[in-house]
Every structure is written in C-alpha cells, then in structure tokens.
Amino acid sequence: MTISYCSQKKRKNRERQIQLENLIRVTEELIIDNIDPNHILVEILTDLKSELEDLRENQMNGLLIRAKAQWIESGEKPTKYFCNLEKHQSPTPIILMAYFRSGSSFVGDIIQAHEGVFYLFEPLRSHTTRFKLLNHTSPQSISRFRNKTESIQTHLSRCELNKVPSGILRDMFLNRSKKARQYNLCIHDHANKKYDHKKTCLQKLLQSCMGSEVMLIKVIRLSFSILLKLLETIPKLKVIYLQRDPRAMARARVHFGMIRKKTEIEDVTNFCYRLNDDAKVAEKIKQKYPERIMSLFYEEVAYHPVIEAQRIYKFAGLKFGRRQEDIITAMTTTPTPEKECRKMCTTKVSSKQAEEWRKTTPLKFVHVVDQCCRQYYQRIGYKDIPNLHLLQDLHFKLRFPHT
Structure with a gap:
C-alpha cells in the first residue's frame, strides 16, 4: 500500500x-x-x-x-x-560588499587570481533589475523582494546553484568569472546538444563550485540589514567590505545618470546617507563577528596590490604564492589601450586609475559631496578638499592614516 x-x-x-x-x-x-x-x-x-x-x-x-x-x-x-x-x-563563502564604481571588479579579479576561488560577478543584478522595472512600492512587495534576495544569497553561499532563478546563471555578467563562464560555454556548445545537456552543464558547474576553496560573491545590490541576517544563519560566511572615496563614486554616478543636475543635492545626500548607514551596520558586525568581516579601501589596493592581496588571501584562508603575485603584478602594472578597455576594465595601471577622477571633477561638485557626506567622512576619516590645487595634487592624501 x-x-x-x-x-x-x-x-x-x-x-x-x-x-x-x-x-x-x-x-x-x-x-x-x-x-x-x-x-x-x-x-x-x-x-x-x-x-x-x-x-x-x-x-x-x-x-x-x-x-x-x-x-x-x-x-x-x-x-x-x-x-x-x-x-x-563546502567552500568558504565570502561576500564582496561594494558599491557602483567602487573598484569591485578590480578587487574581484585579484581574488580570483587564485585557482581555488569560484567567483560570481553581481549575481543579484537580474533579480534586482526586474524588481525595479516592476516599480513595486508596497510594503508587501518590498518584503517579498527582500526575503527572495536573502533566499537567493543563501543558496549562492552554499553553492546551491540549482536552487536559484535560472536568469542568474544566464546573465552575461557570469562571463566575468573564470570558472562560472564555463556554464554558458557549455549550454551553447552546439556539438554537445543532447536532451539533458543543460542539466549536465549545471552539474559540472555545481561540481566546480563545491570543489573550490572559496565561493566569492561580488554584490553591489545587497543591503547590510540582509547581510547581517546572512551572517547569523551561515556560520562560515565572511564579508569583505570594500569602500572608495565617495567623491570618485559620486562623479561616476553623474556620468551614468544616477545623480542628475536638477536633483543633485538630493541625490548626493541620499547616496551619502546610504554610505554612512552601511558603515554603522558594518561597525556592529565588526563588534559581533570580528573575525568574519574585513574592511578594504580601493585606493590602498590600487597603490599596493600585492600587499593588500596577501592580506585578503589570509582573511579568505587562501595561500598566496608566486603565481598569484605574478598575475596580480601584471594585471596592475600593464597599461591597456583605451579602445581595448571596456567600462569595467581591470588591466590598466591601477595606481593611476584610482586617482583619474581628481583631474576632471569640478571643484564645485567636490564641495557638494564634502558637505553631504560630512558624517560619513568623520566616521571613515576622509578629508575635505578646500581648493583646486589640493584636488589635483596627487601627493595630498584624501584620508587620514590609520582610520
């Protein structure tokens, strides 16, 4: 029966x-x-x-x-x-928490220079974009979105790639990962077209993830409140909190239409509020889980890539060898012609790229950011830039040391 x-x-x-x-x-x-x-x-x-x-x-x-x-x-x-x-x-899950144009692509490539890293490049992009297109504003819709986001991030952290929406694995951003890009190559391989070839491709992807030492997930679309919950439910989870000078990020947001001239003060203020709120939550995480969160500044990585990479690898539990040093050195010291370098290029001279914004950003806009981000500056240690000379003087450090 x-x-x-x-x-x-x-x-x-x-x-x-x-x-x-x-x-x-x-x-x-x-x-x-x-x-x-x-x-x-x-x-x-x-x-x-x-x-x-x-x-x-x-x-x-x-x-x-x-x-x-x-x-x-x-x-x-x-x-x-x-x-x-x-x-x-089970590999060690690490979330690279970052912001738009914060140097996260650069840092992600430094970490995936280790062969033991399985890297996912902004896997929440399609999920978040769809929510924005639907323009849901009700508390119920926002709550469902947050719960779904937490669920997806949990599955990703556990290499449960078969449990996430299929659109995540089909996203073109997957090609930024040395290992994960093999999935798209597999499903589009016409010589391998058989009845269950997609299932076979997914199984290979799962095996690649589970066989890695670290599962690195780069996100710029995850709230710190969700991150705190993930740290409570996934004991092995670690976080790399990447920050960059807010004036550089704000300048990029102007270029991409995220900060508009008509609403400049409001847009910059909202951006600075988010930075400061995130920094406050990061401090709480540091107090509660001191061994599971690492603060990282893009400018430090750009100027001292090998030293900072060694620090990152130690935090991740990865060995740093001559092979990784050679890859990172070549990646951060070899200039690439502008026409061959896309928007998220990571093969320019990193120290030069980190300060490029200082040559083209109007002083008036810099002062707007300085004023709106006052609380964040005090918390993190950034300095105001009083005049054009100091803005363009690359010897003038924009952050107080040991902050």
Whole structure:
C-alpha cells in the first residue's frame, strides 16, 4: 500500500513538473513577444518558477533521506558521513560588499587570481533589475523582494546553484568569472546538444563550485540589514567590505545618470546617507563577528596590490604564492589601450586609475559631496578638499592614516 502511494505521488509530481516547465516556457515566450513589459505575466512567471523550485527542493530532500537510509542498512551512521561530506565539499563563502564604481571588479579579479576561488560577478543584478522595472512600492512587495534576495544569497553561499532563478546563471555578467563562464560555454556548445545537456552543464558547474576553496560573491545590490541576517544563519560566511572615496563614486554616478543636475543635492545626500548607514551596520558586525568581516579601501589596493592581496588571501584562508603575485603584478602594472578597455576594465595601471577622477571633477561638485557626506567622512576619516590645487595634487592624501 505504501509503495503504491509513493509511486502514485512520484508520478503526479513528475507530471506537475513537466506541466510547470511547459508553462514557464510558454510564459517566457509571451513576455519576450510583448514590446511593453506585461507585469501580470511577469508575476505569473515568478509564481510558476517558485513552485517549480519548491518541487525540485522536495525531490532533493527525498533523495537525501533515501541516501541516509541506505547508509543505515549498510551498517553506517549517516550523521557523521554527511557532516564530513559537507565539511570536505563546502567552500568558504565570502561576500564582496561594494558599491557602483567602487573598484569591485578590480578587487574581484585579484581574488580570483587564485585557482581555488569560484567567483560570481553581481549575481543579484537580474533579480534586482526586474524588481525595479516592476516599480513595486508596497510594503508587501518590498518584503517579498527582500526575503527572495536573502533566499537567493543563501543558496549562492552554499553553492546551491540549482536552487536559484535560472536568469542568474544566464546573465552575461557570469562571463566575468573564470570558472562560472564555463556554464554558458557549455549550454551553447552546439556539438554537445543532447536532451539533458543543460542539466549536465549545471552539474559540472555545481561540481566546480563545491570543489573550490572559496565561493566569492561580488554584490553591489545587497543591503547590510540582509547581510547581517546572512551572517547569523551561515556560520562560515565572511564579508569583505570594500569602500572608495565617495567623491570618485559620486562623479561616476553623474556620468551614468544616477545623480542628475536638477536633483543633485538630493541625490548626493541620499547616496551619502546610504554610505554612512552601511558603515554603522558594518561597525556592529565588526563588534559581533570580528573575525568574519574585513574592511578594504580601493585606493590602498590600487597603490599596493600585492600587499593588500596577501592580506585578503589570509582573511579568505587562501595561500598566496608566486603565481598569484605574478598575475596580480601584471594585471596592475600593464597599461591597456583605451579602445581595448571596456567600462569595467581591470588591466590598466591601477595606481593611476584610482586617482583619474581628481583631474576632471569640478571643484564645485567636490564641495557638494564634502558637505553631504560630512558624517560619513568623520566616521571613515576622509578629508575635505578646500581648493583646486589640493584636488589635483596627487601627493595630498584624501584620508587620514590609520582610520
């Protein structure tokens, strides 16, 4: 009777899975065919994918239970086996917390110079972009978004790449990772087109992640409040908190239309509030988990890449050898022609690139940032720039030492 029930339930689950996969495919095609985004279709697609993820997770839990039962029948204790397996296979998750144009691409490439690092470049991008496009402002929508963000980040930190929305793994930003880019190469390999080739590609990606020493996740779209919760629920999680002179980041935001001339004071003020609020939460994290968070300044890495890389690797539990030193030295001292260097290029002379903004930023705008970021300056140790001479004098240090 029990076997019959289980077989019937398994068949129904399989039928529902096929139905969900077909509905998802059709809905995605309808969304693509619409010139204007259809919010109702997007919501339906989200619900369908969520149900499919839950179904697959239940299937995986069933497999684990049956696997443990087999070990008991063989006279083994499953608890010790699975704990040892997790200890051996699970890499140390590290979140690189950064901001737009804060030098995070540069720092990410320095860390993934180690062959034991599995790197994901802004995996929350598609998830966050979709939420912004839908323009949801209700407290319920924001709460669901935050919960989903926390869930995705938790799965990523545990190398559970099969449990995150498929759009994350299809994002072109995945190609910034030396290891993760192999997934897109695999699924688009026409010589490898077979019925379940995508599943095979995903399995290879999972194996690559689980076989690494460190799982590095670079994010510029994660709130510190969510980060604090993740630190409480993932004991192995570590954080690298990357900061950069706010005047340089604000200047880049003007260039990309994130700070507008008509609302300049308001936009800069909001940006500075976020920096200061994040810094306050980071201080609380440092008090509670002193060994699990590392503060890093982009300018220090740019001027002293090898020394700072050694410090980063020590924090991450990675060995720093001659190979890594050679890669990082070449990456930070070899100039690349401007026409060959994209917006997120990391092969320019790093010390020169870090101060480039000081030559082109108007002094008036610098004073706006100085005024709006006053509290953040006091907390972190940045100096005001009183005149044009000091702005362009690269010998004038913009941050007090030992802060």
